[in-house]
Amino acid sequence: MLGTGTSAMVGxxxxxxxxxxxxxxxxxxxxxxxxxxxxxxxxxxxxxxxVADVAGPCDRWRQLATRAWLICGGASLVAVVVVGVLICIG
Known part of the structure; x- marks a missing residue:
């Protein structure tokens, strides 16, 4: 039977x-x-x-891309760790 901790990990x-x-x-x-x-x-x-007219939007898109890549990488790392923990538990 899955415990509360395991259900949270799966979530x-x-x-x-x-x-x-x-x-x-x-x-x-x-x-x-x-x-x-x-x-x-x-x-x-x-x-x-x-160049300043184009640089503003370019910098904003670059910042958005950087943040999204970092969060995507972090979420991938969390997924790998959770799978590892679930394998060790199960």
């Missing part, structure tokens, strides 16, 4: 396994957007837009 594992693919998608999308904006930074400066 934590489920949450971590839901968070990982969602944040992976967010991180990949934000990373691609930041790369696209940084690539267009030079061409937009030549068209008449200043």
């Amino acid at each position: 934590l594992l489920v949450v971590a396994l839901v968070v990982v693919p969602v944040l992976f998608g967010v991180a990949a999308r934000a990373d691609a957007k930041a790369r696209r904006l940084s690539g267009s930074r030079a061409s937009d400066a030549g068209v008449g837009r200043s």
Whole structure:
């Protein structure tokens, strides 16, 4: 019979396994957007837009991507640890 601690561990594992693919998608999308904006930074400066006009959104997308990658990695680590603990218990 599963104890309360084991049920909590399984719940934590489920949450971590839901968070990982969602944040992976967010991180990949934000990373691609930041790369696209940084690539267009030079061409937009030549068209008449200043580099500062493009740098703001690029930095925000880069920060979002960094946070999402870190949280995704942390949730992956939590999932691995929980699976290890559940294997040791079971």
